[in-house]
Amino acid sequence: AIEQALRAELEQGTGLALHYQPVFAANDQSMVGAEALLRWTHAELGSVSPLEAVSVAEDCGLIAPLGYWVMRTACRDAAQWKGGKSLRVAVNISARQLGDPQFLERVMDILREEGLPAHLLEIELTETVLMENMEAGAHTLHRLSQLGIHLAIDDFGTGYSSLAYLRQLPMRRLKIDRSFVKDLPGQEHSRAIVTAIVALAHSLGLQVTAEGVETQEQADYLVRQGCDVLQGYVFARPMPAPQFLALQASAS
Ligand code: G
Numbered sequence: 644a645i646e647q648a649l650r651a652e653l654e655q656g657t658g659l660a661l662h663y664q665p666v667f668a669a670n671d672q673s674m675v676g677a678e679a680l681l682r683w684t685h686a687e688l689g690s691v692s693p694l695e696a697v698s699v700a701e702d703c704g705l706i707a708p709l710g711y712w713v714m715r716t717a718c719r720d721a722a723q724w725k726g727g728k729s730l731r732v733a734v735n736i737s738a739r740q741l742g743d744p745q746f747l748e749r750v751m752d753i754l755r756e757e758g759l760p761a762h763l764l765e766i767e768l769t770e771t772v773l774m775e776n777m778e779a780g781a782h783t784l785h786r787l788s789q790l791g792i793h794l795a796i797d798d799f800g801t802g803y804s805s806l807a808y809l810r811q812l813p814m815r816r817l818k819i820d821r822s823f824v825k826d827l828p829g830q831e832h833s834r835a836i837v838t839a840i841v842a843l844a845h846s847l848g849l850q851v852t853a854e855g856v857e858t859q860e861q862a863d864y865l866v867r868q869g870c871d872v873l874q875g876y877v878f879a880r881p882m883p884a885p886q887f888l889a890l891q892a893s894a895s
């Protein structure tokens with residue numbers, strides 16, 4: 644049932660939407676971009692989580708149309724923000740998507756057709772996605788990076804971490820998983836992990852985003868620790884595209 648529903652949705656495109664969660668520079672709190680997050684509300688099934696939608700799509704061969712719908716919609720929206728000049732959009736990519744031999748070409752076509760400069764697109768990959776595509780994906784990732792697209796490791800520290808990724812792949816950013824942020828600043832082990840991730844990232848020349856920042860105390864702590872970008876409910880929740888369009892227009 645859910646498979647048929649997704650198929651119909653991709654043909655009609657009515658129940659699918661992207662929400663955008665703003666991300667902020669740690670130093671001056673200015674908005675530097677947003678992460679695109681898939682939302683699917685079905686007439687009978689109600690709201691289906693993005694993880695479930697992606698997993699169904701991967702199982703029934705719909706991940707290509709779904710993934711390219713997300714990519715195109717995110718690039719089209721971002722081309723309007725600040726006139727397509729400065730705000731970067733981050734898009735999550737699943738394992739099967741990266742494994743598509745057409746991926747590079749399709750992404751470059753979308754950027755050109757939607758008029759978004761490559762450096763304003765960031766692709767978020769989890770450690771699991773990287774692990775499943777280490778050989779086939781490495782070439783694609785190097786080409787994407789050479790063409791100016793930014794690459795980030797999402798949920799850093801929660802997957803089958805291999806520091807080999809950091810040595811071999813042209814990553815630009817680590818996103819500290821929110822499970823390490825949740826108990827800050829009280830919990831000693833979380834503090835140690837955050838300190839270590841920031842040191843590792845910076846010594847490799849990568850930027851660090853802290854995810855899941857829910858309190859001002861966590862934000863202050865993460866700024867002091869040297870995180871570059873902050874994301875979380877304390878600043879803003881994911882919001883529908885029109886609302887984000889208005890927000891970025893009013894931000895300096
Ligand atoms: O927004 P929310 O917290 O419901 O997202 C849950 C999870 O779904 C997150 O891990 C997020 O990375 C993932 N997700 C959201 N949108 C997309 C998408 O467009 N593609 C993929 N592959 N994952 C997504």
Ligand code: G
Pocket residue numbers: 664680735797798821854855856857874875876877881
């Ligand atoms: O796995 P990924 O990092 O892509 O997941 C992003 C998800 O995290 C989004 O679905 C978003 O709704 C959720 N999220 C964003 N900010 C916060 C936060 O401050 N707290 C919690 N619990 N979830 C958040």
Ligand code: MN
Pocket residue numbers: 678735767797
């Ligand atoms: Mn993400």
Ligand code: NA
Pocket residue numbers: 797798799818820821854
């Ligand atoms: Na994450």
